[in-house]
Amino acid sequence: MSSHTAPRTPDPSTSDSLPGLDLDRLCEYLERARPGLLGGPVRARLVTGGRSNLTYEVTDGRRSWIVRRPPLGPVLGTAHDMAREARVLAALGPTEVPVPRVDLFCEDPTVIGAPFIVMERVGGRTYRRAAEIAPSGVAAVRTMSTHLVNTLGAIHSVDPVAAGLADLGRAEGFLHRQVRRWRIQLGRAGDRGLAGADALHAALASGVPEAGRTRLVHGDYRLDNVLVDAEHRVTGVIDWELATLGDPLTDLALLLVYHRMARSHPSLTPDAPTAPGFLSEAETLDRYATVSGLPVPDMGFYLGLAYFKIAVILEGVRLRSEQGHPVKVEGIESAAEELLDAGLAAVREQP
Numbered sequence: 001m002s003s004h005t006a007p008r009t010p011d012p013s014t015s016d017s018l019p020g021l022d023l024d025r026l027c028e029y030l031e032r033a034r035p036g037l038l039g040g041p042v043r044a045r046l047v048t049g050g051r052s053n054l055t056y057e058v059t060d061g062r063r064s065w066i067v068r069r070p071p072l073g074p075v076l077g078t079a080h081d082m083a084r085e086a087r088v089l090a091a092l093g094p095t096e097v098p099v100p101r102v103d104l105f106c107e108d109p110t111v112i113g114a115p116f117i118v119m120e121r122v123g124g125r126t127y128r129r130a131a132e133i134a135p136s137g138v139a140a141v142r143t144m145s146t147h148l149v150n151t152l153g154a155i156h157s158v159d160p161v162a163a164g165l166a167d168l169g170r171a172e173g174f175l176h177r178q179v180r181r182w183r184i185q186l187g188r189a190g191d192r193g194l195a196g197a198d199a200l201h202a203a204l205a206s207g208v209p210e211a212g213r214t215r216l217v218h219g220d221y222r223l224d225n226v227l228v229d230a231e232h233r234v235t236g237v238i239d240w241e242l243a244t245l246g247d248p249l250t251d252l253a254l255l256l257v258y259h260r261m262a263r264s265h266p267s268l269t270p271d272a273p274t275a276p277g278f279l280s281e282a283e284t285l286d287r288y289a290t291v292s293g294l295p296v297p298d299m300g301f302y303l304g305l306a307y308f309k310i311a312v313i314l315e316g317v318r319l320r321s322e323q324g325h326p327v328k329v330e331g332i333e334s335a336a337e338e339l340l341d342a343g344l345a346a347v348r349e350q351p
Contacts, residue, residue: 018046020054020072022112029111030118033104039063053082053241057121065103069116071320082115083107084168085241088216089119091163097154098122098236124227124235128270130262136232141277144232148223149284151234152255153291156215156248163216169244171214178250178305179204182312189315196340200308203347207301213294215248222258224270252288253302256281257310264342268314268335300347307343311336 023044030037040060047055047066056067070082086105093101101120109115127133133141160166170177183201186194218225219242227236259273259281272278279287289296315336 018044018056020069020113021046021056021067023058025111026058026067026116029106030104033106037103053239058118064121066100066119066121067116068119069112069114081241082117084243085239086117088165088168088240088243089117091165092158095154095158095163097151097158098234099240100236100238122227122236124229126224126227127272128224130271130273130275133272134275138277140232141275142279144228145273145277145279145284146287147228147232147234148226148255149279149287150291151226151237152218152221152251153288153293155218155221155237156251156292156294158216160214160216160245165216165245168216169246171245172211174214174244174246175208175211175250175301175305176205178246178309179208182305182309186312186315189312190319192315194311194315194340195337196344197311200304200340200344200347203344204301204304204308207347209297209301212247212249214245215294217244217246217248218251219243219254221251221255222270223272247302248292248294249296249299249302250305252285252296253299253306254309256284256299257303257306259284260342261310261339265335265338300349304343304347307339307346311339311343314339 021044023042027038027042038060039062042058042060044056044058047057054069054071058065058067068082083105086102089099089102092099100122102117103120104118107115133144160168179201186197218237218240220239225237225239226234227238229235258269261269262271262273285296
């Protein structure tokens with residue numbers, strides 16, 4: 001763990017010890033922006049990094065914060081939008097959706113190399129692996145997975161107008177734009193002429209459902225984007241940089257596809273949903289319909305779109321890896337084509 005005292009003269013021997021975070025410059029900025037916030041020697045550690053936004057825990061020995069910034073290397077389009085994440089977190093603070101409090105947002109990229117958020121450190125932990133939660137027992141795993149779905153229902157119950165998020169996105173034409181946007185993003189990720197990409201895109205473009213209800217959409221809702229306490233209840237939803245207004249079933253489908261991938265591609269995504277006790281896909285759909293009050297129609301299109309989106313995201317990760325950034329992921333070379341095939345199969349299963 002790196003150790004720094006604020007304010008202080010930058011120390012070249014330690015300021016680069018954390019990838020993507022110059023702790024000396026961060027401390028200097030915090031002293032200017034929030035005098036008195038830091039109460040002593042500051043230490044930090046990298047919590048997560050590489051494939052998604054970089055997340056650090058920073059502490060002065062009395063209090064702890066979480067600092068988040070975009071990943072190193074090229075990013076796709078509007079992905080990793082720190083300003084959007086900070087705005088959504090602040091808006092959701094008064095609602096029933098559990099989120100960390102935002103203490104500061106810095107849009108100046110010259111401080112640590114990118115815009116960043118300083119937020120409260122919420123109690124709880126993230127789970128990625130079945131081996132981490134299975135020892136708790138079937139009942140605990142069921143509680144966790146039920147709360148995961150309940151919390152998604154809470155997100156989709158937020159009134160965007162009342163929360164001050166009415167202009168977060170354009171609801172009209174949302175699904176059409178999603179289909180088009182992720183095809184464009186695939187090109188930006190170094191389109192390799194992936195088998196199945198054109199076929200799945202065409203199937204999605206020709207089968208867009210009629211517009212449904214407009215809700216706040218998280219954009220990447222899954223188990224390791226929530227914090228869970230010792231009683232296996234969700235204490236915080238994180239990673240809001242893709243949030244927008246749109247069709248809430250896109251969140252539900254993404255959650256289902258991540259759960260499918262826990263079995264088909266465990267090296268690419270958390271395999272925790274394979275632990276005994278986790279809600280099945282049918283149970284997830286039933287629970288979501290109950291807690292959200294929203295009808296759940298045939299999910300074929302939404303599942304296909306979710307597979308397409310994840311395939312494109314993984315292509316972006318692969319591109320960063322090829323350019324020398326530390327994001328090595330086992331099986332990523334073949335993953336996109338396999339996911340595109342699965343997406344096309346899901347769309348074709350529609351009645």
